[in-house]
Amino acid sequence: MSSNDHKRLVLPGPVEVRKEILDAQTEWMVGHRSAAFADLFARLQPKLQQAFMTQNRVYVTASSGTGLWEGAVRNCIRDEGRALHLVSGAFSERWAKVSKVNGKQIDVIEIEWGRAFTPEMVADALKQQAYDAVCLVHNETSTGVTNPVREIGEVVRAYDDTLFLVDTVSGFLGAELRVDDWGIDIALTSSQKAFALPPGIAFAAVSDRVLERAQQIDYRGYYFDFLELEKYLLKNNTPATPPIALMFAADKQLDDILAEGVEKRWARHTQMRDVTIDWATSRDFGLFAQDGYRSPTVTTVANTRGIDVNEMAAFMDARNFSMDKGYGKIKGETFRIAHMGDMQPATLEEVLGGLDEFLGV
């Protein structure tokens, strides 16, 4: 494909990946039981720990984020136990379904899409029922809402037996997240959103409390058995063949991210969020997400002008930008502008300029 055909992804995953990162995948392969691989695994750990802001280990899996949803609930919810799922969009809804189809008992607090959870909602639920785990999505990609993870974590922390599981798939490295300070037992993410890697590799920062819990569960599954992942991690290895090429890419990307600085990266995303919000409101669009909880990585625009999102996407496609048209039941009624990963403000300006041309303003 010539560079003229290259469509720049403005999607909330998979996102645009820089050429240097794509190229890092073309290193010569190494055997995963070799010293060279152990070296790669070992040098990723402290970088991942810095990125998650944790002292806990970070598992690396050959899967997308969905695999780790399953792993998290299978290793944390006991047969007699229950989990509380906080549902406010397509992804949190799907995670609850993952627990259910794995035979787990769950309760769901469901709020209107576009709203954020409050710590009070969680506090009320925990007063009424003991839970093995509370499952929260940090950044609901379908609605563009960032939930108050820190405040909810403070509530969950008061319960010794309740683990706090956080999906930060589209938040990680774009929206503030401090795993240890915020009392998060599992923070899981995939690669192809704000991490700006190709799809196919996933990461989970996992606390000692989770491993203690896993020991009380007989059937944790096989591929995402955390006790097995732990056994191998201690040898700088993985039970099954890891995604070696993607790990080379992650190694390079983490160097670049840590050179930018995690907090500076959050700030860059927040700045792009503010630019996008200003653009949308000044063009008479609405914003789907509740004020005060709008995501630094993706803005869900309420299509109050009633534009044809298919026409918009075709117009932008001709300018080599691949656009989103909304997700799930709010497709068309909304569309999303992603400003995550390695996107720079100048590129966002180009995207918004293209949309202005489409609107004829």
Ligand SMILES: *Cc1c(COP(=O)(O)O)cnc(C)c1O
């Ligand atoms: C994309 C997404 C997922 C699913 O991740 P995959 O890597 O596609 O399996 C889960 N949660 C959120 C919040 C997402 O945005």
